[in-house]
Amino acid sequence: MIVGLLKESGNEQRIAFLPEIAARLVQQKVRVFVEKDAGLTAFQSNQLYEEAGAEIVSREEVLTKSDLLVQIGEPSPELVEQLGSDKIWLSQYNPLWNKNLVTQFLQKGITSFSMDSIPRTSRAQAMDVLSSMATVSGYKAVLEGASQLPNFFPMFMTAAGTIRPATVLVLGAGVAGLQAIAIARKLGAQVQAFDVRSAVKEEVMSLGARFVEVEGAKEDAAAGGYAVEQTEEFKQKQQQAINDHAAKADVVICTAQIPGRKAPVLLPKEAVERMKPGSVIVDLAASSGGNCELTQDNETVVHHGVKIIGQSNYPSLMPVDASKMYGKNVFNFLELLIADDGSLNLNFEDDIVAGTCITHQGEVLNSRVKSLFG
Ligand code: NAD
Numbered sequence: 584m585i586v587g588l589l590k591e592s593g594n595e596q597r598i599a600f601l602p603e604i605a606a607r608l609v610q611q612k613v614r615v616f617v618e619k620d621a622g623l624t625a626f627q628s629n630q631l632y633e634e635a636g637a638e639i640v641s642r643e644e645v646l647t648k649s650d651l652l653v654q655i656g657e658p659s660p661e662l663v664e665q666l667g668s669d670k671i672w673l674s675q676y677n678p679l680w681n682k683n684l685v686t687q688f689l690q691k692g693i694t695s696f697s698m699d700s701i702p703r704t705s706r707a708q709a710m711d712v713l714s715s716m717a718t719v720s721g722y723k724a725v726l727e728g729a730s731q732l733p734n735f736f737p738m739f740m741t742a743a744g745t746i747r748p749a750t751v752l753v754l755g756a757g758v759a760g761l762q763a764i765a766i767a768r769k770l771g772a773q774v775q776a777f778d779v780r781s782a783v784k785e786e787v788m789s790l791g792a793r794f795v796e797v798e799g800a801k802e803d804a805a806a807g808g809y810a811v812e813q814t815e816e817f818k819q820k821q822q823q824a825i826n827d828h829a830a831k832a833d834v835v836i837c838t839a840q841i842p843g844r845k846a847p848v849l850l851p852k853e854a855v856e857r858m859k860p861g862s863v864i865v866d867l868a869a870s871s872g873g874n875c876e877l878t879q880d881n882e883t884v885v886h887h888g889v890k891i892i893g894q895s896n897y898p899s900l901m902p903v904d905a906s907k908m909y910g911k912n913v914f915n916f917l918e919l920l921i922a923d924d925g926s927l928n929l930n931f932e933d934d935i936v937a938g939t940c941i942t943h944q945g946e947v948l949n950s951r952v953k954s955l956f957g
Contacts (some may be wrong), residue, residue: 584927585614586917587649587743588623590631590642591656598625599653599674599911602635607914608950609636610931612925618645623856625902651920652929655909657681668692671920671927673913675699675712676951679843681869685952688942694929695942698852698913700949702938703809705906709918710935714758716898721762721838722864723897725751728834731863733889737771747771752832753792754825754849754874755839756783759867763836764792775828778820778839779810797821798832809843825849830857843951849873852886862886870895 588599588610598621605672607614615637619629629639642950645652646665657676666672672695678685678925684797688695698712707804708714710746729736739746764787767774774792775785779800787794799817813821829835829850835858840846846868855864855877866878873879877886878893885891898905919936921929931948933936947953 584651584921584925585616586650587616588618588637589654590618590654591654592659593656594899595656595896596899597655597909598622598627598902599655599906600904600913601625601627601765602637603907604910604914605632605637606635608917608921611667611918611921613921614638614925616640616649617644618642625906627906629842632638632764635911644709648697651917652841653913657684658662660684660687663687663691663693666691666693670694672696673698673916676941678949679955684953685941685947685955689887689945689947690747692945693796693942694940694944696916696939697941697949698916698939700939700941700952701912701916702935704934707935707938709910710845712912716905717758717838718898719901719908721759721836723764724759724836724838724894725763725834725865727834727892727894727897728767728836728865729732731892731900733861734833734834735771736767749833750775750831751834752777752795752825753759753836753838753933754778755837756780756787756794757840759838760836761786763838764790767836768792769836772834775832776892777821777825777828779813779817784831795824796825798861809892810839812841812844813847821849822851822854826854826857828861830853830897833862834863835864835875837864837878840868841876845872846874848872848874848876850877855889856887856889858887858889858938862889864889864891866891866893867895869893869896893938903935 585689597781617637620940650669655675695822701707701710728795736749738748749772750773751774753776756776768791776792777788868874869880882891
């Protein structure tokens, strides 16, 4: 089998795997084609890929000769149009939002996998790109908040007086939120966190943060560890608690998301207007609408002196380690598709292969995506 690594489009600086992973694929008797200069934005030269045993070829050659094409971002409709129906596509293409793309893959008969649909099971943990990238985002969000804040994070006792530590409020204590809590604590801030899943309370506390409790949250064990939509009564109680805590916070890191749905609005305009001038909101949910009502995706806006940063792709701004993590996840998944002789092995009896496969031979396989198509 030939695995083809494509250069990303737009401002994306990551690459789907580093040369070290190309070498591991070659060891598994797979030929690796890398689009010329694909790794440059992540500081990976063509030579490094060649030394790993990959072949540097033109984009045209990657697209026509590879059996399985790998990138991170979603492909453009024009790119999918160019692909033959015998190709296998693997990227993080967000099928729950991109129904048109799913339809295009279906119509072309292309087998497509989306890395954001990896099941959240213990066996699949080593392939979970959402967790890896959330780790990067949580880390970067705190650094961004700290660098934009006109105050220190840690407490300082100096001859010029005592500086009080900053207060950071983290909304959503999933993978990104827990990482944000840990980094904010390391920088010396006082941290409070809120989540609708009570299961995270202990984790939050073990990281040295305070858990803001609001009673009456709806939880569903069948949601695979994810949050579910909440009742109106709970939302009102939650809003009051968040508004009161946000008013006292210096930095609010927003990470709350519900897969396949618009992000919950947890910081309405009125809450922002109660915050101190100079305080900062970093909204990691920006691409799915934002947890703050005033967030603009990929923009920074200032309202009543509060800076609201809507950056939804921090992993791209840390392309080396983010690509390293993404590539390791991809490799662990590809291992399920590679037979001993290096040929392609599509085993849909495997729950990870079946769960991650969105389209195959004109049918939708993933059950959550299937429900979108009625
Ligand atoms: P996510 O990015 O979908 O959501 C982030 C957080 O926002 C979650 O903790 C969620 O509960 C919270 N949230 C949603 N709506 C909210 C609201 N209205 N108010 C406050 N908080 C809200 O989730 P994620 O971080 O990708 O993962 C969530 C959990 O899934 C993890 O903490 C973990 O328990 C589990 N998980 C399991 C695996 C695995 O087993 N392979 C891998 C990754 C995550």
